[in-house]
Amino acid sequence: MSEVNPIPPDRPFVVPYMTIGARTDGSPGGAADAIEWYTAAFGARETNRQMAPGGDKLMHAELVLGDGLIFLADDFPEWGGxxxxxxxxxxxxxxxxxxxxxxxxxxxxxxxxxxxxxxxPADMFWGDRFGSIRDPFGHKWSIATHVRDVTPEEMEAAAAAMFAEGPDQQQSEG
Incomplete structure (x- = not known):
């Protein structure tokens, strides 16, 4: 019997596993539609797709996004309760x-x-240009571009100032 590595060498990290259902506008969706969306919107690349018996639901898929990996599947409440x-x-x-x-x-x-x-999108005190979206399948994404380096002291002072202003004030260095 051969030795099997309990952690695949290409997966020593946390992999988000997204469950996909209908679109947020109520129209039919599903994991196959989400794969098309993530590929077109974010440049994801599909590396694995396994359909459930009958071929009407996606049981498991893997997408490469940048240097990361995302797993996703259709919702199967009939199996998980x-x-x-x-x-x-x-x-x-x-x-x-x-x-x-x-x-x-x-x-x-x-x-x-x-x-x-x-x-x-706004220039944030921690040094990123940052904004967030909800994709058509209901998942939240924060999108950032690092624009400047900030020392821990600068970040602590800026965070204190932001919290002093309260949650209704959007912190930005625009």
């Missing part, structure tokens, strides 16, 4: 974060493809 796609949960508790060369262009492209802006 409860639906877990964002639409079934009335939202998502997780935000996927991605660094890109041009935050504004990436968000603009995603919005043109049906994403909703949650926070418009």
């Amino acid at each position: 409860e639906a877990s796609a964002p639409a079934a949960l009335a939202g998502s508790t997780v935000t996927m974060h991605r660094y890109v060369a041009d935050c504004d262009a990436t968000i603009d492209k995603a919005v043109a493809m049906g994403a909703e802006v949650l926070m418009p």
